[in-house]
Amino acid sequence: MRDTIARQSDVDKNSIKYDVAPGTERYRHGTIAFAATKGKSIDLEKLQKSLKATRLGKGTRSGVNYLEITAEGDVAVVKKDMILKVSGTNQEYKLVDDPKAKPKEGTNTPYQRLRAALDKGVTIANVTGRVQAWNGVWPKVLRELEKENEAKEPTPRLLVVTEFETVSK
Amino acid sequence: MQTQTWFFALGITLVAVAGSQAGVIKGVMSVTGAEMS
Numbered sequence: 001m002r003d004t005i006a007r008q009s010d011v012d013k014n015s016i017k018y019d020v021a022p023g024t025e026r027y028r029h030g031t032i033a034f035a036a037t038k039g040k041s042i043d044l045e046k047l048q049k050s051l052k053a054t055r056l057g058k059g060t061r062s063g064v065n066y067l068e069i070t071a072e073g074d075v076a077v078v079k080k081d082m083i084l085k086v087s088g089t090n091q092e093y094k095l096v097d098d099p100k101a102k103p104k105e106g107t108n109t110p111y112q113r114l115r116a117a118l119d120k121g122v123t124i125a126n127v128t129g130r131v132q133a134w135n136g137v138w139p140k141v142l143r144e145l146e147k148e149n150e151a152k153e154p155t156p157r158l159l160v161v162t163e164f165e166t167v168s169k
Numbered sequence: 170m171q172t173q174t175w176f177f178a179l180g181i182t183l184v185a186v187a188g189s190q191a192g193v194i195k196g197v198m199s200v201t202g203a204e205m206s
Contacts, residue, residue: 033196041193063202070196088191126194
C-alpha cells in the first residue's frame with residue numbers, strides 16, 4: 001500500500017510517513033500519511049485504481065479502517081446540506097457529522113462547529129474528513145468504489161468532518 | 170489565501186473560498202495487513 005501510494009505522480013514521495021503497531025502479527029494496524037506534490041491535488045480515483053491493480057484488489061484479508069483527507073475548496077450550503085467542491089477538480093463531497101460522535105456536554109462536533117462558522121460568514125481554508133466507503137476488507141472496498149465511480153449519475157460522496165481550518169485575517 | 174467571493178443564486182449560497190486551489194492536499198490511511206510492510 002505504502003509503495004502504491006508513493007508511486008502516485010501527485011503524491012510527494014518524501015512526505016510519506018508510515019507507522020505500524022509493534023509486533024510480528026501479520027494483520028496489525030498501521031497508518032500511512034502522505035501529502036500532495038506542491039500545487040497538485042491527490043486523485044483518489046487514480047489511487048483506488050492503482051491499489052486495485054495490486055493483489056489488494058484480488059484476494060487478501062487485509063483492509064482499510066479509514067481514509068482521511070484534507071481538501072481545499074469551496075464549501076457551499078445547498079438547501080440544508082454543506083457541499084465541498086474540491087479546488088481544481090470536479091469532485092464534490094457532502095459534508096456530514098459523525099453518526100457515532102458523542103461530544104461532551106457543552107461542546108460541539110467538528111461538523112457542528114463548521115456549520116456555525118459558515119453561518120457567521122467565516123472563510124474556510126480547508127476541511128479534513130473521512131471519506132465514505134473507504135472501510136472494510138480491500139477487495140470488497142475497491143470493488144464498491146469502482147462501482148460508485150462508474151455510476152451514470154454519481155452523487156457526492158460523504159465526508160465525515162473531523163477538522164477544519166479557517167482563513168486567518 | 171486570496172480574495173473571498175460571494176455568490177447568491179437559486180438557493181445556493183457560496184459561503185467560503187479557499188485560496189491555493191490545490192485540492193486534496195494530504196491524506197492519512199489507516200490499514201491492517203501484511204501488505205503494509
